[in-house]
Amino acid sequence: MKIVDGKDAVLGRLASFVAKNALEGKKIVIINCEKVIITGNKKMIKEHFEEKRSKVGSGQKGPKVSRLSERIVKRAIRGMLPNHRKGRGREAFKKIKCYAGVPNEYEKSKKILAGRRPNIPHKNKILKVEDIFK
Numbered sequence: 001m002k003i004v005d006g007k008d009a010v011l012g013r014l015a016s017f018v019a020k021n022a023l024e025g026k027k028i029v030i031i032n033c034e035k036v037i038i039t040g041n042k043k044m045i046k047e048h049f050e051e052k053r054s055k056v057g058s059g060q061k062g063p064k065v066s067r068l069s070e071r072i073v074k075r076a077i078r079g080m081l082p083n084h085r086k087g088r089g090r091e092a093f094k095k096i097k098c099y100a101g102v103p104n105e106y107e108k109s110k111k112i113l114a115g116r117r118p119n120i121p122h123k124n125k126i127l128k129v130e131d132i133f134k
Helices: 011-023 042-054 069-080 087-094
Strands: 002-005 028-031 037-039 096-098 126-128
Touching: 002 011, 011 028, 011 069, 011 087, 042 126, 069 096, 087 096
Parallel strands: 002 028, 028 096
Antiparallel strands: 037 126
């Protein structure tokens, strides 16, 4: 089992790393999902997520887009898998667990730092997942 720390990891890089390892048959746990960063224009990122949230149809129907940080990260990983509904994509998706914060059972475990960028972009170009839906 691999435990990945999501603090200051870029969402796309983290998602591709986790998807690749899950397809190889490894169990993956991602902690600190609320501290994962999304790069790009802050205004455009917020508009994109708000638009996705507003396109749900009536109160009973439509695709629900979660506000929880661990579900946003897991949804990005799902997009990197071949077919999350059947076959090996589904099996890989079942092996991925995401948590906001650090659960007690993983506090003392060795953590992998995946999805990091060597140079953090300008502060106006990054947004943490926790800041999207305050």
